[in-house]
Amino acid sequence: MFEVRFHGRGGQGAVMAAQTLAEAAVIEGNYAIAFPFFGAERRGAPVLAFTRIDNKKIYSKTQVYAPDCVVVLDDSLLDTIDVVAGLKPEGTVVINSKDKPEDIDLGKELRTGVINATSVALEILKAPITNTTILGAFAKATGIVRIESLEEAIRRRFGEKLGAQVGERNALAARTAYEKTIIGKSKAIKKLEPKKQWLPTYQELPVGGALVEGKTDAGLIGPGSFIENKVMGWATFRPLRDKEKCTMCLLCWFYCPEGTIVRISDRGDLMTNYDYCKGCGVCANECPVDAIKMVRARA
Amino acid sequence: MSVKKVITGDHAVATGAKLCRVEVVPAYPITPQTLIIEHIADFVNDGELDAKFLTMESEHSVMSAAAAASAAGARVFTATSSQGLAFMHEMLYATAPLRLPVVMANASRTLGGPPGIWCEYNDSMGARDSGWLQLYVEDNQEALDMVIQCFRIAEDKRVRLPVMPCLDGFVLTHTVEPVEVPGQEEVDSFLPAYAPDITLDPARPSMIGTFMPAEYIMELRRQTATAMESAKKVIMEINDEFARKFGRNYGGLIDTYQMEDAQIALITMGTVTSTSREAVDELRKEGKKVGLVKLRFFRPFPSEDLRKILSGMDAVGVFDRSISYQGGGQAYNEVRSALFGMTIPIINHLAGLGGRDVTMEQIMKMFEITQRAANGEKVNPVNWHNTRGETV
Numbered sequence: 114m115f116e117v118r119f120h121g122r123g124g125q126g127a128v129m130a131a132q133t134l135a136e137a138a139v140i141e142g143n144y145a146i147a148f149p150f151f152g153a154e155r156r157g158a159p160v161l162a163f164t165r166i167d168n169k170k171i172y173s174k175t176q177v178y179a180p181d182c183v184v185v186l187d188d189s190l191l192d193t194i195d196v197v198a199g200l201k202p203e204g205t206v207v208i209n210s211k212d213k214p215e216d217i218d219l220g221k222e223l224r225t226g227v228i229n230a231t232s233v234a235l236e237i238l239k240a241p242i243t244n245t246t247i248l249g250a251f252a253k254a255t256g257i258v259r260i261e262s263l264e265e266a267i268r269r270r271f272g273e274k275l276g277a278q279v280g281e282r283n284a285l286a287a288r289t290a291y292e293k294t295i296i297g298k299s300k301a302i303k304k305l306e307p308k309k310q311w312l313p314t315y316q317e318l319p320v321g322g323a324l325v326e327g328k329t330d331a332g333l334i335g336p337g338s339f340i341e342n343k344v345m346g347w348a349t350f351r352p353l354r355d356k357e358k359c360t361m362c363l364l365c366w367f368y369c370p371e372g373t374i375v376r377i378s379d380r381g382d383l384m385t386n387y388d389y390c391k392g393c394g395v396c397a398n399e400c401p402v403d404a405i406k407m408v409r410a411r412a
Numbered sequence: 413m414s415v416k417k418v419i420t421g422d423h424a425v426a427t428g429a430k431l432c433r434v435e436v437v438p439a440y441p442i443t444p445q446t447l448i449i450e451h452i453a454d455f456v457n458d459g460e461l462d463a464k465f466l467t468m469e470s471e472h473s474v475m476s477a478a479a480a481a482s483a484a485g486a487r488v489f490t491a492t493s494s495q496g497l498a499f500m501h502e503m504l505y506a507t508a509p510l511r512l513p514v515v516m517a518n519a520s521r522t523l524g525g526p527p528g529i530w531c532e533y534n535d536s537m538g539a540r541d542s543g544w545l546q547l548y549v550e551d552n553q554e555a556l557d558m559v560i561q562c563f564r565i566a567e568d569k570r571v572r573l574p575v576m577p578c579l580d581g582f583v584l585t586h587t588v589e590p591v592e593v594p595g596q597e598e599v600d601s602f603l604p605a606y607a608p609d610i611t612l613d614p615a616r617p618s619m620i621g622t623f624m625p626a627e628y629i630m631e632l633r634r635q636t637a638t639a640m641e642s643a644k645k646v647i648m649e650i651n652d653e654f655a656r657k658f659g660r661n662y663g664g665l666i667d668t669y670q671m672e673d674a675q676i677a678l679i680t681m682g683t684v685t686s687t688s689r690e691a692v693d694e695l696r697k698e699g700k701k702v703g704l705v706k707l708r709f710f711r712p713f714p715s716e717d718l719r720k721i722l723s724g725m726d727a728v729g730v731f732d733r734s735i736s737y738q739g740g741g742q743a744y745n746e747v748r749s750a751l752f753g754m755t756i757p758i759i760n761h762l763a764g765l766g767g768r769d770v771t772m773e774q775i776m777k778m779f780e781i782t783q784r785a786a787n788g789e790k791v792n793p794v795n796w797h798n799t800r801g802e803t804v
Contacts, residue, residue, distance in 0.1 A: 312627060315634040320572055321511030322632050323483075323610040323620045336617035 114167040115257055116177045120196045121186035122347055124156040126244030129270070130184070131162035134248060137258040137266035138166040146171050157347030157391040159190060166257060182255055185209060186230070186243050188217070189346040195305040197221060206299065207250050209243050214297030225299040226254030228290045231349070237286045241349045245271070245283040249290030260291045344371075348392030350407035352385060358404035359383070365396035365405060413595045414658075421584030424552040424591050425491065425517045425577075426451030428559025430461045431599040432515075434489040438466040438477035440496060443529050444585040445519035448491040471496040475503030475516075482512035483620045485611035487563065490514070493581065494521035494535045501539065507574045508543025509636045510621050513566030513606070514574040515559065520548075520682065520733075521581040522766045530767020531581040533681070534734035536710075537742045543636050545575040545643055546711040548681040552591045555579045557660055560599055564650045567606050570642040580683045581767070594658060602657055643712050665714035667706040670696060671721055674703025676782050678729040679718075679747060681707045684763070684770050688731075691775040702779055707743060715750035727757040727786035729778050733764045740794040757785040763797035774798050 117134065121127030128149040135145035143166055150161040163177045179199045188210040190196060197206060197219050206223050209230035217225060228250035230243035238245075245267050252260045264284040272280025309331035324335035332341050354365075366374045366383060373390040374383055397405040419427070426448045429437070437456070439449040455461035464481075468474045474490055482488045492500065497518055507514055522532035536546060545565065549555045555577065562575040579585060610618050624632065648664040655661035667685075670692050671677065680688050685706040695702045705721060707714070722728055728751070732741020739745065744760035751758060761778040764770040774797045785791045 310627065313631065315631040315638065318628065318631050318635055319610065320635070321509065321620065322622075322624060322628065323510070323618055324622075325610055325616060325618045336619055 114165060114171065115182070115255075116180045117164040117166075117182045117184060117251075118177050118180040119162040119164070119184045119186065120190050120194060121160055121162070121244070122156075122190070123151075123158045123160050124242070125186045126242050127160050127162040127184075127186055130186070130244035130248055131164045133245070133263070133266045133270050134164045134251065134258065135166070136270060137248075137262040138164075140262045140265055141258060143168055144170050150176060155391075156393065157344065159194060180204060182207065182251070182257070184247055184251055186247055188212070191217070191219070192346065193308070195220070195307060197223060198305075198307075205254050207247060207254050207294075209247055209250075214295060214299055217299045218302045219299040220301055220303045220305040221299065222301045223299045224254075224296070226250050226294050226296045228294045230290060233286055233290050233293070237282055237289060246286045246290040249287035249292075250294040252287075253291045253294040254296055260288060263287055343388045344391050345387050345389070345410075348387075348390060348410040350392040350394060351387060351390060351410045352392070352394070352396050352405045353408050354383065354385070355404045355406070356382075358402050360402055360404075362401065364399045364401065368395050368399045370395060414592050414598070415595075416590055417593050418588050418590050419552065420447060420586055420588050421552045421555050421579045422447030422519070422586070423451055424556040425559055425579065426455065427591075427593055428556040429489040429515075429517075430455045431594060431596060432487065432489070432560055432563045432603055433600075433605075434461070434463050434515075435486040436464045436466065436478070436481035436488045438468050438474045438481070438488075438490055440468050440471050440474045440492070442471070442493045442496040442519075442521075444521060444581040445491045445493040445496070445517070447585065448517060448519070452489075471499040472503060475500035475507065475514075478514045478516070479503060479507045479510065479512050479621075480612070482507070482514050483510065483612045485606070485608055485613070487567075487606045488512075488514045489516070489559075491517040491519065493519040494523050494529075497535045497539060498523055501542070504539050504542040504544060504574075506621065509632055511572040511636070511639070512574060513563070513572055515562045515566055516544075516574065516576050517555075517559065518576050518578045519581045519585045520578050528766050529581065531583055531682075532734055532765050532767060533578070533732075533742075534765075536576065536578050537734045537736070539576065540711055540742065543573060543640065544711065545571075545573055545640070545709065546578065547575070547709045548578045548580075548707070549584070550683060550685045550706065552584055552587070552589050553660070554662060555584060556591055556593065557654065557658065557662070560594070560603060561650050561654055563606075564603055565643060565646055568643075568646045568650070571639050571646050572608075573636070573639050573643065578682070583683045592660075598657065602654065640712050644714070644716075647709060647712075662708065663706070664717075665709045665712070666717050666721070667708055668721060669704040669706070671703035671705065673701055675701040675726045676729070676779065676786055677703050677705050677722055677725050677727075678731065678761075678775075678778055678782065679705045679707055679743065680731045681710070681733065681743060684731055684733070684775070687770065687772060688775050691772055691779065694772075694776070695779060700779075700783070710743070710746070713746050713750065718747060718750045719754070722751060722756065723754065725756050727759065727782045729759045729761055729782035731761045731763065731778065733770075735762060735765065744794070757782075758793075759785050759791060760794040761797055762794065762799075768798060771798070 119127040131147035135147035138145035214225040230246035268280040311331040522528040523535040740760035
């Protein structure tokens, strides 16, 4: 059995990647299952997806805890999540990154395949959806499925939903990534400490789970605690406002779903708090005078 | 001082709620509960009760408003029945684990289809796993007294769960009998004001009922289950305190009648208990050692009490006014679980479904069949009483 864990962000297509990989394995005559694990799913939030591949029916319905391969669709996740947790020592990591394998610090020396999937996806698909691209890198780095089977699986799943042309373009993205993937070894410098989490016993949990503002070893809890939950890493793009064009109509301030646009009343100006901006682009979309442009948050 | 009044079960329940000084009453009418909320509306209108009376657009909204008002720190009462209870089913599950001590009377009524308005327990039985405490009363006095006890139980820090007292539709709701109405000052000294630690208060922000991932929900379920278990002791304590103060002792989780030397026991719920008391008297006159166990609380289920009182019986009959479409009624199945490992024959007696009258004759038949099982005769484990088809 070969087990894969995908780390992505909502909207990048990690779930679709896991399913497409399963389909490719089935095309080759194997058995495969794929399934997601979400938190409160939102665009940009970290998500997990899993694929299991075997040459016989798979009965296990648990999450994957000791994967043979970890696929990371967004290298900003490396800062907050120990993506290689549980990875078998001889396992492989596939990462979407502009860096070379030897420049990527996973806290362990691991066989690592790297592709700048965001660039490939933006170029071929005109969108930062990296799922098909990263699958090409997966095929190259692991050899578990042939690139031809993946192309076929992509044509089927994406073609059926979004039309043959989209299917073809995604297959091309996978093939391009397959050819550009660099394989090497990651570096082992950082010490990964598991993120602390507030885990009360049933007696410690306040009655009915009702919470007032509070502080624990693992950080704030209750109302206002999300101030610690900075989401700048979720953003592929961020808004830049042209002050000359801006008429201060405040539509962006009104529409921002996260309230990250702040009015500075004494100067009659606006400020974006990028710590909490997920780069959704609603502000740019709503701006009636095109004063807001979305620019790449990172390369 | 208490006053004797001749009132319906619905009037008794409404009077109990008034004496508890309930602060918010979201309401939606449904037969045979309607009189309860009409009486409360009158109390509020006449200035006898200082409460916010909210006429809602549905029962789902009633329970939503009840949960929210309770979370805001108010003492909340409402009442429903049958389809109304079914309609608020989703919100029942929101109220209990959030530990909101709402008290809601349920006028037991058959849950359609087919539609009917008379007494059956299939409405409240559908809510038995929602985390609400559930009890079934026998007469109008108990209906009034239990509303008062229910608020004490619900608001007790060891419990903090919603409670659903159920009274038989029409058999109690629309029947008048003498009821001793306690004085306000007596009730005030028995039931202090509700004072929760955390409420929805703008001055002290809190989160109640927000999204909770799997890392916490197991602990929350365990906490709720522990509270339900703790309720057994609290119910007994409050029963005893009430008995000392008001002179009426209901026994706690169960009540018993003529069980001291009984060899055959019948377990009943609601008003059938009342008629069964007379049946026991009749059979005792004939020298038969029969007794009665009144299942007062269905949640928490009094497994320990039943094992104790039923130990050594020759046979036990269990009356059910609803069926789970799987081997008899709900009480029967719970009793069988409670008595697991004991070798007593347990016989189910289904009667009164859809509001069909449960007569003295039928209750005698229940004792007779149970006696036959005690004698070692082969009898049906589940018996449909007064139901056309093969006779039992």
